[in-house]
Amino acid sequence: MEKNKIIILKNGIDVFGNKIEILVNGEIIEKVSENIDESKFENNESVRIIDVEGKLVMPGVIDVHTHMREPGVTYKEDFATGSRACVKAGVTTFYDMPNTVPTTTTEENLLEKKKLASEKSIVNFGIHFGGSKNDNVEEIKKVLKNGEVNTVKIFIK
DSSP states (O other): OOOOEEEEHHHHHESSOOOEEEEOOOOOOEEEEEOOOOGGGGOOOEEEEOTTOOOBOOOOOOEEEOOOOTOOOOOOOHHHHHHHHHHHEEEEEEEEEEESSSSSHHHHHHHHHHHHHHHHHSSSEEEEEOOOOOOHHHHHHHHHHHTSSSSSSOOOO
């Protein structure tokens, strides 16, 4: 979403049955309230007001254990089909497991997987990096230091 593109969700209902309105500026939720005064935004082309009257408005779900199967086993699932399933279920972010073909246990494989996900996923995503019985400790240190991942899945066997 563009920075300074404002979206206001009006007249929603929260999970407790209360009225809820949300102001989003770019990718940041700036305000959650029972009543947002949109009059200060009148005649502003960068503002979109969406009336969600009677609709349930709730946070998106983060699924931290998914198997999108890409690369290598895409006949089962891939980032395009898996992320569409996420949207349908209210999942706004997923974290994909590293047991693909090839496994996500090297920086090279991780970067390729992130590239595939960024081209196909329609929701936010993260990738779990895999700890390997083949002793990839240096790879783990490298991807963590470079900020390429924030999780490591350790396989015991």
